[in-house]
Amino acid sequence: MTSCFSYRRSRRRLFVNAVVLLVLMVGAHPAHARDQIGGVSFFDGDPLLIRDGVRLAPGIDFGTRVENFDAFITDERSSVEIVLDRATGIDATITIAASTRLYLDVTAIRAEQDATVELVGGTVSVVARSLGRASRFSVTTPTAVFGVRGTTFTIVGAEGGDLLVVADEGMVEVTDADGRIAFASPGEAVEIDPEEAILRTRRYDRARRALFVDEWRRERRAVLLRRAERLIPLYAERYAIARERFIAHYRQLLARRDVFDAWMEEGRRGLAGRPIEQAHAAREIFGLIRQIRVSSRAYESLLDQLDRIGGVVAGTRLDHDVFRQVHNDRPIFDERFAEVRSILKAYALRHGGVAPRFLTDEAPADVD
DSSP states (O other): OOOHHHHHHHHHHHHHHHHHHHHHHHOOOHHHHTTEEEEEEEEESOOEEEETTEEOSSOOOTTOEEETTOEEEOOTTOEEEEEEOGGGTEEEEEEEOSSOEEEEEEOOSSSSOEEEEEEEESEEEEEEEEEOTTOEEEEEETTEEEEESSOEEEEEEOTTSOEEEEEEESOEEEEETTSOEEEEBTTEEEEEEGGGTEEEEEEOOGGGHHHHHHHHHHHHHHHHHHHHHHHHHHHHHHHHHHHHHHHHHHHHHHTTHHHHHHHHHHHHTTOOOOOOOSHHHHHHHHHHHHHHHHHHHHHHHHHHHHHHHHHHHTTSTTOOHHHHHHHHHHHHHHHHHHHHHHHHHHHHHHTTTOOOOSTTOOOOTTTO
């Protein structure tokens, strides 16, 4: 039986959704219209929104606008729901569960849309009601891409980096890091175990979906603990490599701080800004942006994963110096990840709403 509290909360969510959609249709302030991609329709607790390198103050509220490259962080007591602006060509709601980190990358409002939820760690649910004919929508992690079209689904991340996608409606195409493809549909989930290079489907009773997910979480934690003694030294090596690579790329990026500082100043003044005119400099900046995007994605995800593992093994014989390093590194590098996202956002504003995501991405026409 549905409680009176649940009924009131559902009514409140419906009302706030309607208000957010109305605000999005009316339009944002001109200085922010080119950045806005949606709005907050519901939240619990005290989720964080990181924008342009800083935490949004005084914090998230109902109707708070959502901009491109905004990052959301929830703790174990908070969650947040986002409605995307239909003008993006993507009619969808994204629910960020407790203990989750992610950020959004949506192309400028134009004929061809490409929206990505970059899931750093945790759990996210998506209700994709409709997509424009030329629109693409995906959820990405360093180990998988989840393709979305007219689908309701949830992606659950375990501490060890395992992923589970459960579809309530429609079908989700799952592509792992090796290019293998599987499909999640109601009653058949897809599981990814990156350590063992496993991509497989698992059947479950739809009436016991929540129990299935809870049991999967417990199962993956038990697997993590069985593997931990063998894997933690490998994680420490991977962490050192990813950390040094990110630091090297970050330093190379900031060697062109003159360009990025000018972009930030234009943003503060509400100016659209222009692409870099010199071809050589434009190619250099594109290369720097592309490599920092890739290395920051890998390092941020690994840092988050090890932070979660450290919480599981703390105080046991499995504890390791790498977890103390991660704990000390987190506040320092969280600031740097936020700075990188602000630069990606500024770049996208000057290049058709698009920032490179992968090493295979080619420079846009105005850069060649």
